[in-house]
Amino acid sequence: MILQVTVTKYLPTNVYFYVDEESKHGFIIDPGAEADKLKKVAEERGFVMEKILLTHGHFDHIAAVNELQEAWGAEVYMQEKGKIYAENPAWNLSDQLGKDIILHDVNYLPDNAVITLKDKPDFRLQLRHVPGHTSDGCIYYSEQDGVAFVGDCVFRESYGRTDLPGGDEETLLSKITERILTLPKETVLLSAHSEETTVEHEMKMPWYAGRLK
Structure with missing residues (x-):
């Protein structure tokens, strides 16, 4: 089960609940x-x-983490390059809000790490590192459900900005091509700031021309 909830306190951001229908975990x-x-x-x-699970460490993706972590006793995961974003308000941009956000007790994962439910290892997501919007940017891919949670890497007919700390446009375009557009064409891409799209649709965008083989 995938449930999208949009929060709007800072920027409209799509939050996703990805839940096993049988256990509700x-x-x-x-x-x-x-x-x-x-x-x-x-x-x-x-x-x-x-x-x-965090696709990257910007404030509009992490601002509720500390409160939810305390309320649920949930473990927090992000890509292994996320430490500077988790611990530095200048990098996660929360210093611009006048409210510094610092995350604690974060588990940092390498590329291709697999995250599973405690008692149901078949319910899983694979972390795929897609830097360029940020240095820690990643997606979480479910092969069994044919969906990827792509954060700010890809939007429908667009992609994330690259002019913030850790960003690089050439890196982002290259990694989207290598790590996202090589997924099955029917894979649904769920982003943080746009409506859903698919790998097949995004492959048609001109900024990937010449990169796809």
Whole structure:
């Protein structure tokens, strides 16, 4: 089960609950604000959130993490280059809000790491490192459900900005081509700031011309 909840305190950001329908255990991806709203959704639906997964460390993806971590006892995961974003408000951009955000007790994962539910290892996501928007940017791919949670790497007919700390446009375009557009064409891409798209649709975009083989 995938449930999208949009939070709007800072920027409209799509938060995703990815939950096993049988056990109601699951993951929450990019809880960027409004912790009370997200807790209410989980409570009303009987969700047990085992893990908080971050596609990258910008404030609009992490601002609710500390409160949810405390409320649920959930483990927090991000790509291994995310430490500077988790611990440095200048890098996660929260210093611009006048409210410094620092994450604690984060588990840092390497490329291709697999995240599973505690008692159901077949319910899994694979972390794929896609730097360029940030140096720690990643997606979480579910082969069994044919979906990838892509954060700010890819938007429908667009891609993430690259002019912030750790960003690089050439790197982002190259890694999108290598790590996302090589997934099965029917894979649904769920981003943080746009409607859903597919690998097949994004392969048609001109900025990938000449990169695809």
